[in-house]
Amino acid sequence: MKNILVTGGAGFIGSAFVRRMVAKYPQYTLIVFDKLTYAGNLDNLLPVKDAPNYRFERGDIADRAAVQRVCEQYAIDAIVNFAAESHVDRSILEPDAFINTDIVGVYVLLDVARQLGIPRLHHVSTDEVYGSIEEGFFRETDPLQPNSPYAASKAGGEMMVRAYHVTYGLHTTVTRGSNTFGPYQYPEKIAPFFITEAIDDRPLPLYGDGMQVRDWLYVDDHAEAIEVVLLHGTPGEVYNVGGEHELHNIEVTRFILETLGKPESLIRYVADRPGHDRRYALTNDKIRRELGWEPQHTFEDAMRSTIAWYRENEWWWRKIKTGEYLEFYKMQYAERLANAQQHGGA
Ligand code: NAD
Ligand code: TYD
Numbered sequence: 203m204k205n206i207l208v209t210g211g212a213g214f215i216g217s218a219f220v221r222r223m224v225a226k227y228p229q230y231t232l233i234v235f236d237k238l239t240y241a242g243n244l245d246n247l248l249p250v251k252d253a254p255n256y257r258f259e260r261g262d263i264a265d266r267a268a269v270q271r272v273c274e275q276y277a278i279d280a281i282v283n284f285a286a287e288s289h290v291d292r293s294i295l296e297p298d299a300f301i302n303t304d305i306v307g308v309y310v311l312l313d314v315a316r317q318l319g320i321p322r323l324h325h326v327s328t329d330e331v332y333g334s335i336e337e338g339f340f341r342e343t344d345p346l347q348p349n350s351p352y353a354a355s356k357a358g359g360e361m362m363v364r365a366y367h368v369t370y371g372l373h374t375t376v377t378r379g380s381n382t383f384g385p386y387q388y389p390e391k392i393a394p395f396f397i398t399e400a401i402d403d404r405p406l407p408l409y410g411d412g413m414q415v416r417d418w419l420y421v422d423d424h425a426e427a428i429e430v431v432l433l434h435g436t437p438g439e440v441y442n443v444g445g446e447h448e449l450h451n452i453e454v455t456r457f458i459l460e461t462l463g464k465p466e467s468l469i470r471y472v473a474d475r476p477g478h479d480r481r482y483a484l485t486n487d488k489i490r491r492e493l494g495w496e497p498q499h500t501f502e503d504a505m506r507s508t509i510a511w512y513r514e515n516e517w518w519w520r521k522i523k524t525g526e527y528l529e530f531y532k533m534q535y536a537e538r539l540a541n542a543q544q545h546g547g548a
Contacts, residue, residue, distance in 0.1 A: 203322060205231045207278045209263050209311065210285030212236035214387040215326065215379075217246035219282065219425040224250045226429075233257045233276050235269070239299075240526055241288065245518055246386045263307035269314045280322040282432060283311055286356065289390050290330075291534055293352035294476060300355040308359035312366040312374075322373050323363070324432045329380045329417070329442065331357040334479035342378070342440045342488055349477050360440075367438040375435035377428055379443040380482060384421030384504070385511040389519050390530070393505070396455055397512045398519050400464045407535050407542065410474035412452035415481035419445030420504035423497040430495045441493070442484040447501040457502075461509045469545030472538035 206223070210216045211234030220232050232250075236242045238260055250256045257276070261268040263285045272278070285307060287293065287300045308325065315323050332340040333347035346361075348354040366372040383393040396406045427443040435441065449457075452469075459466055489495045512519060 203230065203280045205233060205276045205278050206280045206282060207233050207235055207273060207276070209235045209281065209283045210242070212238060212242040212244055212246055212258075213284055213288070214241075214246070214384070215382055215421055215424055216284030217386055218384065218421045219284065219428055220247060220256065221249050222422070222425050223429065224253045224256050228255055231255045231257065231276070233259060233272065233278065235259050235261050235263070235272050236285065237262045239287070241388045243386070243388070243522070264302050264310055266310050266314060269310055270318070273314055273318055273320060278320055280324070280432065281311055281315055281320060282324045282326070282428065283308065284326045286326075287352065290350045290352045291390070291475065292530070293350055293355070295533065297351035297355070300351055304352070304355035305358040305362070309362045312362055312372065316366060316370050316372055322432070324428065324435070325360065325363045325374065325376045326428060327360050327376050327378045328353070328356050329378050329444070329482050329484050330479070331360060331378060332482070332484070335481055335483055339483045339485040340442070341485055342442055349479055373437040375431050375437065376440040377431050377443045378440060378484065379424050379427070380417035380419045380445055380484060382419045382421050382424045384508050385515070386518070387421070389522060389527075392451065392454065393458070393508065394512060394519070396458050397462070397509055398523065400459055400462050400468055401513065403464065403468065405470045405539055405542070406455055406468050407470050407472040407539055408451060408455055409472060410478060412450065412455065412469075412471065414451050414478060415448050415483065416451065416454075417444045417483055418447045418449060418454070418501050418505075419443065419497065420499040420501075423499055426498070427489065427495050430493050431489070434493050436492070441489040442486055443489060443495075444484045444486050445497050445501065446486060448483060449501070457505060458509060461506055466545050470539055470542035471545065472535070472542045
């Protein structure tokens with residue numbers, strides 16, 4: 203492996219993977235291919251912008267001609283696909299782009315890989331494809347029961363990956379990561395959204411009763427798991443990647459407020475997300491046993507350093523929270539907040 207195409211590498215997890223791999227493997231060239239949607243951000247790649255083994259190409263994974271051109275131009279011999287529409291709330295408001303990128307885009311990558319004989323393709327998926335689980339932990343062999351348009355589109359992409367492995371013998375692997383947090387995460391997901399809103403003493407809209415459970419994974423651990431699976435994973439296999447740290451949303455919110463020294467009165471209970479999954483939980487047994495990977499960071503340390511990063515890097519997020527971001531915010535939260543209940547209030 204020499205020239206790795208990282209699709210969606212200007213996003214949150216993709217850029218963490220690129221920063222890691224560029225520094226660690228000077229013998230590989232990392233070519234980021236990214237459409238630069240609202241979530242793509244070249245600031246995420248500033249730390250590697252002058253590295254000799256890094257390149258950037260703008261393009262859409264659903265555009266076959268563009269994907270083929272970049273694969274030929276750089277003699278790509280591995281693809282790692284992070285590109286996706288990734289926010290559940292946006293998928294509820296407007297599912298179109300999710301079908302195009304998370305299903306059609308994945309198919310295009312697979313088909314170009316097949317036609318050009320690219321020997322390796324890793325696809326980054328999510329634990330959300332399993333749906334919600336009340337008790338116990340999802341294993342890789344469990345059925346997929348996605349509940350949101352986002353989760354369903356990710357499941358569709360994964361099924362194409364499976365078919366290309368079984369039908370054409372493409373050397374594919376898949377990881378299903380849990381809720382990831384860390385620096386450079388677009389401030390629409392709960393952690394960076396609540397951190398940056400709380401810094402400005404603004405209300406935090408907690409959906410429903412705030413008792414939904416997510417498993418929390420630090421972004422560097424997620425990037426490391428993808429590296430390990432890319433280098434050592436078995437063709438055709440799927441690997442869960444969990445942080446092994448379950449928390450209720452209210453607990454995550456309280457941790458953020460306490461760390462920032464902000465009052466709990468900022469919490470607002472707002473109308474729930476439609477079809478809201480109650481709990482995500484998965485076991486790391488397989489990746490731990492077969493590849494020796496396990497998370498290296500504790501939630502507390504990693505979340506504290508993440509909060510510190512947002513405090514120290516306002517230059518990064520303040521310019522995001524303008525324009526289109528504010529339009530989405532209004533659509534998503536204005537009415538809900540107007541009818542909200544304050545934490546601890548009557
Ligand atoms: P993100 O939204 O921060 O980044 C997505 C990136 O993909 C952006 O740079 C965007 O410009 C790019 N992109 C979108 N559509 C594209 C297209 N058609 N062609 C090329 N590029 C396109 O997402 P993220 O949080 O970094 O997630 C990365 C991957 O990991 C996704 O596949 C997501 O489903 C998966 N995942 C995310 C989490 C999480 O908690 N964030 C957890 C598990 C799995
Ligand atoms: P999110 O960060 O959108 O990730 P996902 O939906 O992929 O798990 O949401 C994490 C949890 O936080 C989820 O249960 C929804 C909840 N949430 C809120 O309560 N308020 C919010 O404003 C957001 C964005 C999320």
